Amino acid sequence: MSVETKNPQATQVLSERINRLAESATIAMAKKARELEAKGQAVIKLNFGEPDFQTPDHIKAAAKQAIDDGFTFYTPVSGYPQLRQAIADKLKRDNGLKWEAENIVVSTGAKQSLANVLMCLLNPGDEVVVFTPYWVTYREIIKVAEGKPVMVSGSLENNFKVTPEQLKAAITPKTKAILYSSPSNPTGSVYSKDELRALADVLKAHEDVFVIADEIYEYVIFQDEYVSMGAFEDMHDRVVTVNGFSKGFAMTGWRVGYLAAPTWLASACDKLQGQFTSGTCSIAQKAAYAAITGDLAPSHDMAKAYLRRRDLVLDLMKDIKGFKTYLPDGAFYIFPDVSYYYGKSDGENTINNSIDLCMYILNNAHVSLVPGEAFGADNCLRFSFAASDEDLKTAMQRIKTVLEKLN
Template identity: 45%
Template sequence: MNLSEKASKIAPSMTLEITAKANQMKSRGIDVIGFGAGEPDFQTPDYIKKAAIEAIDKGFTKYTPASGIFELKEAISEKLKKDNNLLYDPSQIVISNGAKHSIYNALCAILNPGDEVIIPSPYWLSYPEMVRLADGIPVFIDTDASNDFKITEEQLEMAINNKTKAIIINSPNNPTGTVYSEMELKNIANIAIKHNIFVISDEIYEKLIYEGKHVSIASFNDDIKKLTIVINGMSKAYAMTGWRIGYSASDRNIAKLIGNIQSHTTSNPNSIAQYASIKALRSDNDIINSMVKEFDRRRNFMVERINKIKGLKCNKPQGAFYVMVNISNYIGVNIDGIIINGSIDFANFLLEKANVAVIPCLPFGVDNYIRLSYATSIENIEKGLSRIDDVLNNI
């Protein structure tokens, strides 16, 4: 029996093997330090948990409108106005099962078969697969550390053709931690307007910025706002990864299509998590600020320590909670009879020899980097980096 050709072309996660191996080692009692976490290591704040319990006690456990409850849409509208200088009516907001779901819905709403979507590389590994699932074609623009992993105006202009439908901008960025400045975003906006292409602006790490400030590309003028689909959610800023609440804000016509798509696929996101998210958005940011302060402390420590390790180097990320580490000095090196051909080999080496789990960046579009998350304690960071330092010094 022939199965779906489209589904068969979707790449499995190249990191699963290393993650499974690390978990197997832990199950045998081996002390593995993990730098793979894509979520805050803080607990969801108590006032959000309490709001969820209250929602259960009040019986808010039934179906909601497929695109989300009006009260949460109102709270998101208030947030976008206060934080981002963006005016969206609740009807322009669709609440989904996490920001990833929101991105996929957006792609399904705008793409026709063969449409191209520009993705700056390195990129979050799900972007190209979601584009392919929505019958689009991902087009990559390579960036490098010398420009802090940002695309230039010239690169963007060269990548655009009559098949280009959209560009995905992720600022702050996973995996690089890059934050685009207001001027850089204005330049991208002007090009998008000139060529009439959509911008999917993934702003899920918006609150986790340590240098500069977050600016939403949709905030510059009505022309770019009409072309932009703003993506955000509760996962990163509020340590609510498992609650699965994301949202999109877009032109009414796009929002209507997104709502229609969702109504026939997942229906509404979790009702209890929606009510808890209202409380999160309408409360003060003291807990977020303390979390950001701790992340900043870890970031500074990790970057300084990595750049002292033999053969490794990294830029200092401006946002999110990841560090991209350049391992080029070890590519092609024979270590204990094993030739390091790329990031997966290097990640396996660190796991086997140092009991440290890192994320290879081949799935992110670059094979001479690994990604380390500092969403773990400063003690774990110090211990894990010391282990890496020790094994590399013995080569």
């Protein structure tokens, strides 16, 4: 969805940069859901990638204490030294990443961290290989940075994961970086140690290509082992790890993310951020410190709840004709292939693509989802199971009922 305006001359006045930029599909679907709610409809929202849990109490308490202690002034651009060191310690302990505080840049959400890295790395025309399905913002940030996204699609049969052969075929002399998420948004797929090693082996022959690993869903994982590609000794200085507090700590509104990168790149990101936003909110940083150094039991409990909900949704989807599913190993999404319904009609609406099906479900079942087209996979829809059991059961029954009207 492109930028909209009521001024018909706006596209002539606005920059080409903003006219090329697409609106976030998740935000666009949220707007449409609110429009239905304004008309009195009870909409079940399975479109947003947001935990439905409250931020843990010890994190809230740290924020309140920070206010009382007077942490209300500008912060260092890259974040408080104490928080940066705590992040470096966490990365060493949990991920095998040998970074120091100077290699950490704290930003206003992981989205800004990704933008910082891409803006600092890319020149016009540089290519970024993006593992597809991809998070909706990847393509747009690359475009803003004047790079060229090169999409490489994983198959549902392989849990949407890209193979080494596919990666090798996608790399050209113009390739500057590889960008992927694990666990993935929108699929919930998680790359294993062996799978990451095989991808890293492909990159041995391309020493000038960097890897940007989005690990924001690290704590929402349903298997025993989580591996970062940067933990491989031969890849450590070529992998930029992006993470944050939104998903694993239910801190979406606090807006704290971070990146870990070689000193030269971290310094460049500090320089860029210093001109755009400066340092992240002082109170939110104090809360983030409490999160990353405190009790992880609430995060583990949330992951257990998501696992139970995943299994619930998969079980309910078995009763919906035409849905092709797989087993997500992390995050809180399921991304079924729904192309069975393309070409079908209820007599008034004909379904041609994921946008049509999303709007049909929203208008008739009053359940908001996100079309797969926004993630580079038009055969699919993204369901978030970050919702109550009751809402999930009701949503699936409503969807099943309205889809039975298509033939």
